[in-house]
Amino acid sequence: MKTLFIFLIILVTLSLSAYAEEDSLKQEVEAMKATLGELRATVTSQSRTIEAQEKRIKELERTNAKVPQAPAPMLFATTPRSSASTTSLSALNPEIGVVGDVVASLSENSADTEGNDRLSLRELELVFGHPVDPYSRFDATISFSDSENPSLEEAYITHWGLPGGVKARLGRIRPKIGKASSLHRDSLDTVDDPLVVQKYFGTDGLSRTAAELSAFLPLPWEAVTHELTAGIMEGGVGESATLFGATRRRPSFYSHLKNFWDISDITNFELGATHLVGSKDADSGYEVNALGVDATLTHYVTPSNKLKIQGEAYFQHRDETDPTLGNNPLGFYTLVDYRLSPRFGVGGRFDYVELVDNPTTSPRDADTAYTGYVTLYQSEFTRWRAEYQHVEFAAGDNDERVFLQGTVAIGVHKHQLQ
């Protein structure tokens, strides 16, 4: 009995080890199958390449023998060349672009400020950019002008390697706030920024040193895309702006939610919301809250005729201590832009902005402006624009302005997607 028991134990042990061996063998077979599959794919791919090349050679020989070749324009070489041959060391150099923005203006305003009754090189932007490594890219824009000192408009690193597809930007950036403020002036539909952007964020929009995160929200529906951006930026605002105080020490915070509807191949609609929190002075309080709403409808009447209707509004809540200043100023603009043809576009904009520093005793509640413009697109890289603007200031006086603008770009000129 004892012997039988020992025999059974040995048998069971052997069986288990045999099973274990069988499992291991199965795994090896599976691994070999996978390797074989990969090898088969490689061999198939290479055979196809050889087959295609042989066929191509025969075809070319046949074509050359029979068919008169279409003579190519003298500008070009007729020798076929593989696209792989375009790779060279120069590919590692940064992409460099230059954007020039020349503006001539006439105004009834007698003040000798930038752009009044003069022809100026308003901006010359030097744009650099290149991937840094597989995880990041660096972009910089240095701005020169004939009336101001050179300035660093943008210099930031974009980092893609964060979990869940979150993208980060760090450095001097144009924060994602609304629509117009985050654009360079050469990308605007008009000569200048909307008044609400000029008065609240800066004459040339907002450009601050910041850390910004953005991510697409993984919501189940596909027709609408949601992108959330949040950031912290140095205090202060742009030139001549009043949303926050001038001190740079106390940071401001912002967030933007973009909701984008693909209505059809030719129509889309974007609705965005922006929230800003900042300080109006040097103390430790955060007295300013601003809520922004932006909406853009784009419709292609034909592939060459594009209609854009855009609006953007900002509502502020300020803890003002001065009783002569309002606590809830607001401002907005509406813009209609129509591309008549590949060469011409027309448009108009209405501006309304209640000034932060406008005393309640002022003759008018707000600055308002009516703008009309015509754009000639000479080519993809040169644009001419004539613009007329009628402005009614809160202080009571009016101004009539005429602008002529020429914008040219050379080199690599990439714009971020809007």
Added chain:
Amino acid sequence: MKKIIRFGMITGGLILLGVVPHNVSAAPLKVVTTLSTFADLVKTIGGEDVVVSYVASPKFNPHFIEPKPSDVLKIKRADLFVHAGLDLELWRGPLLDAAGNREVMPGGSRELDLSRGISLLEVPDHPVSRAEGDIHIYGNPHYWLNPENAKVMAQAIAAKLSELDPQHTATYDERMRAWTRQLDQKVTEWENRMAPLRGRELVGYHNSWPYLMGFAGLTMRQYLEPKPGIPPTPKQVEFIEGYIRQNKISAIVQESFFPKDASEAVSRRTGAKVILLCQSVWEVPEATDYIAMVEYNVAQLIKGLKP
């Protein structure tokens, strides 16, 4: 301080929502292509093993597309990104930068540049500048319009799909071979039908057609655009009218997404017919797939050139 904490909690919570990982490698393969023609080829070879979408609507000029946030999201989640390479899609770089999907960026393991292996035409043999218009510095990028090149592209697509999804290698290969056989038959038929037209010359609106012209044995030397990408000027239109009369040219080739005013005006004054050719699958109702697109172009050429 309360305002900052509240702000941080709301935005932080929403950002965290975005951090929730999505399943990138779930089958079927999610393939995004720049052009609808490439999407059609990928679907033909990938069948039910792939889900395909494209960025550029076939109704628009593929050089100047404005990618949308939904396109960025598609690229971000793509298992494979298929594009024309070269400098056709000027919007491709900003789109990839916005998406930040490293695997589909140039040189990435999930990127397929279909220009690789194609014999390019009109590669500049001298330093170029924008003075020559929207010049293509690597050569003319409209290579998919020659069916012989489409075979190379189909092979590249099958190889890439097999590389990413080895389990279906045999299926991809089988579909590619079946499609190539079908295309070969059509190529012979198209060549026979177009044989009487060989050597004829046409005028174009934009220089999109050297590969199709080479396949058809036709020539195209002059364009309504005085330089690539520059809309027709009165002087150029006048020159083209004279050129058509002098060389007895019977047709002007027009893309569907460019304005037709100049072509039609020249047509009225010279009697040359306007032939509408398509560059992309689904650009016109007849172009329901790649073979149908070439069939449409061949039929249009024959119709436009016959006396």
